[in-house]
Amino acid sequence: MIKIVKADGKAEYEFLAAVRERSNDTDRDVTAIVSDIIDNVRKNGDKAVKEYTVKFDGKAPEFFEVPKEEIEKSFKECDPDFIKTLEKAAANISDFHKRQLQESWLTTKENGVILGQRVRGLERVGLYVPGGTAAYPSSVLMNAIPAKIAGVKELIMVTPPLKNGKPNPNIMAAASIAGVDRVFLMGGAQAVAALAYGTESVPKVDKIVGPGNIFVATAKKLVYGVVDIDMIAGPSEILVLADESADPKFLAADLMSQAEHDKLASAILVTTSQKLAEKTIAELDRQIKTLSRAEIIDKSLTDFGAIIVCDNMDKAVEMANGLAPEHLEVCCENPMEYVGKLDNAGSVFLGNYSPEPLGDYFAGPNHVLPTSGTARFFSPLSVDSFIKKSSFIYYTESALKADKDDIVRFANTEGLTAHANSIIVRFEDNE
Numbered sequence: 066m067i068k069i070v071k072a073d074g075k076a077e078y079e080f081l082a083a084v085r086e087r088s089n090d091t092d093r094d095v096t097a098i099v100s101d102i103i104d105n106v107r108k109n110g111d112k113a114v115k116e117y118t119v120k121f122d123g124k125a126p127e128f129f130e131v132p133k134e135e136i137e138k139s140f141k142e143c144d145p146d147f148i149k150t151l152e153k154a155a156a157n158i159s160d161f162h163k164r165q166l167q168e169s170w171l172t173t174k175e176n177g178v179i180l181g182q183r184v185r186g187l188e189r190v191g192l193y194v195p196g197g198t199a200a201y202p203s204s205v206l207m208n209a210i211p212a213k214i215a216g217v218k219e220l221i222m223v224t225p226p227l228k229n230g231k232p233n234p235n236i237m238a239a240a241s242i243a244g245v246d247r248v249f250l251m252g253g254a255q256a257v258a259a260l261a262y263g264t265e266s267v268p269k270v271d272k273i274v275g276p277g278n279i280f281v282a283t284a285k286k287l288v289y290g291v292v293d294i295d296m297i298a299g300p301s302e303i304l305v306l307a308d309e310s311a312d313p314k315f316l317a318a319d320l321m322s323q324a325e326h327d328k329l330a331s332a333i334l335v336t337t338s339q340k341l342a343e344k345t346i347a348e349l350d351r352q353i354k355t356l357s358r359a360e361i362i363d364k365s366l367t368d369f370g371a372i373i374v375c376d377n378m379d380k381a382v383e384m385a386n387g388l389a390p391e392h393l394e395v396c397c398e399n400p401m402e403y404v405g406k407l408d409n410a411g412s413v414f415l416g417n418y419s420p421e422p423l424g425d426y427f428a429g430p431n432h433v434l435p436t437s438g439t440a441r442f443f444s445p446l447s448v449d450s451f452i453k454k455s456s457f458i459y460y461t462e463s464a465l466k467a468d469k470d471d472i473v474r475f476a477n478t479e480g481l482t483a484h485a486n487s488i489i490v491r492f493e494d495n496e
Contacts, residue, residue, distance in 0.1 A: 067320070067332075067349060067366040069342050072375045072384070080371050081388055084331050085438055087300065087369060092279065099283045103258040110264035117255040118226070122196075126226035126250035129266060131237070136248060139237035148238060154427045155206050155242050161429030162211040165448040177461035184454050186216025189268060191260035191292075192245065193275035193285075194236055196225035196252055201276070202239035203426050207433055208274050208295075208446065209243035215451035220245050221270060223260060225252025252277075257284035261292045274433070274446065295446055299437035300329035300369075303421055304390035304410075306381050306403070307336040311396040312417060316341075317348035319394055319420050324365035325358040331369040333388070335381045342372040382406050389440040392421045411440045466492060 070076050105113040111129070119125050128135065140148060171181035192208050195201065205222070212220050222245045224236055232250055240248055249267055251259065257277075263269030273285055274295040285294045303323035307316055320332040336342055349366070353359050375381045382403065385393060389409035397403065400415040407413055411434030412424050425432045433446035460468075469488050476484035 066363060067346060067370040067372060069339075069346070070371045070373045072373055072380060077373050077375075077384065080373070081384070084302075084333075084369050084388070087329050087331070092283075095279055095283050096287070099254045099280055099287060102254040102280075103261075103284060103287060106255050106258035106264070107262050110259075111266050114251050114255045114259050114264060114267075117253060118251055121253055122225050123228055124226070124230045126232075127230045128232075128250060131232055131248040131250060135232070136237045136241050139232070139234040139241070142234035143238050147235065151202060151206070151239055151242050154203070155210060157427060157429040158206055158210045158431075159214065162214050162431070162448050165211070166214060167449070167452065174464075176464045176467070178464045179459035180457070182454055182456050184452055186212075186218065187271045187451055187453060188217075189219045189221065189270045190217045190451060191257075191270035191273045191275075192220060192222045193252075193256060193260075193273060193277050193281060194222055194224040194240075195277055195281075196227065196233055196236070200224075200233045200236055202235045203432065204276055205236060205239035205245070206243050207431050209240065209245050211431065211446065211448045212274075212451045213244040215448045217451050219247070219268075221260065221268065222248045223251050223256040223267075224248065225256075226250040252281075254280045254284035257281060257288060261288035272451070274450070276433075295433060295450060296435060296439070296443060298433075300331065301326040301392075302331040302390050302436060303333070303392040303394065304385055304388055305332075305334045305394040305396060306378070306385055307334060307338075307341060307396040308378060308398060309338045309341060310398040311336070311341060313341055313344035313348045314352075315417055315420070316345045316396060317352055319396075320345075320366070320370065321349065321353065321356065321362050322420070322422055323392065324362040324370060325356065326361075326365075328361055328364040329369065330365045332366060333370060333390075334372045335375060335384055336372065337375055337378055337381065339374050342374055345372060378403075385410070389435075389438045391434045391436045391440065392424070394419070394421060409441045411435050411445055462491075 070080050167184045169183045173179050190212050194205055209220055222240050227233055257273060259267040260270045260273050270292060272293040276298060282297055286297055301323050305316055305319060316334055320334060324330050324332045334345060353362055385407060386409045391411045393410035394414040395403050396417055412430055414421055424430055431445045431447060435443035472488050473485045
């Protein structure tokens with residue numbers, strides 16, 4: 066079970082270093098397998114994709130591309146209350162992401178110069194959605210909604226078929242609500258390859274987003290450069306900052322909510338109270354007995370979990386910024402006072418009634434977040450992830466003439482005389 070680490074300037078950093086190392090290993094065998102799959106799909110297109118689907122998913126799907134009417138039929142197969150929940154969540158996600166939308170702009174100067182920036186959505190985006198036991202309709206909403214708000218013209222979803230060859234109805238319902246344009250029943254590295262290079266049926270996309278297993282993540286890594294990708298996601302992680310006012314029952318529940326994802330997941334509590342640390346362990350022991358994924362939770366907490374006891378909250382904040390966690394909860398008496406101090410986190414959850422699952426499913430901010438310390442320089446998935454920008458420049462002859470000497474001087478200083486010549490020739494006859 067989870068251990069208590071007393072922050073002494075050494076022990077806590079040794080533990081954090083071990084946590085960082087867990088996601089740095091590259092499986093060479095997986096890379097070799099995925100490379101072969103990608104090469105096969107590039108050469109043989111639909112045929113290769115369908116053969117891998119039978120091999121890995123057990124049965125050829127009823128449809129390769131799911132017809133629109135089949136997607137609409139999924140609503141009848143879903144729990145009506147769940148459909149209402151999807152619609153509520155979609156409304157919250159849409160409201161949050163609409164506020165991120167950027168506009169093209171243009172500015173003019175007195176000398177006739179016009180400068181500006183054009184912002185528009187990507188032409189075509191591929192969304193990977195896991196199937197089977199790891200089917201997450203929430204991921205469909207979180208990826209598709211900001212893409213459509215950004216103005217992506219065509220959003221193509223790929224997802225493995227169920228064992229009966231049919232699509233997962235909850236995934237299909239989420240796709241319909243989120244505005245997905247086309248759905249193909251295929252998964253794994255072969256689906257990533259099909260999106261990246263295109264096949265007879267699957268059009269080549271500009272960007273691939275969405276979660277997946279190690280084969281999917283490796284495939285995304287290998288096709289990056291041919292297409293853009295969202296990020297290489299590591300194991301899930303949560304860090305909880307808590308002072309003496311926090312409720313150990315809540316803390317234990319929130320730590321386990323992330324530990325259940327994966328045996329490599331990391332759940333860390335940083336607190337100023339030894340007493341709170343001990344009470345939280347007692348709550349972990351009590352609550353874990355009722356949970357379906359207790360074995361995974363116990364392994365995760367044992368290997369990559371800890372309760373770190375610090376002398377003060379300044380030290381706790383310093384540790385949080387150093388780890389740069391995917392999820393950061395602030396369970397303190399005055400949580401808002403820490404907003405401006407916490408610089409490195411994917412998403413911050415403030416107060417005792419803002420647990421991490423609220424962000425996973427419903428509140429509105431995106432749940433696709435940077436992991437493995439990359440929150441130091443990466444941001445959550447957003448509308449910005451699905452746009453491209455171009456700048457434009459218009460100079461009049463007189464405006465360029467006024468600046469030509471400086472431009473030529475720059476070019477000559479860098480040894481690029483053809484650059485300089487491009488400016489000079491425009492005014493040779495006038496001087």
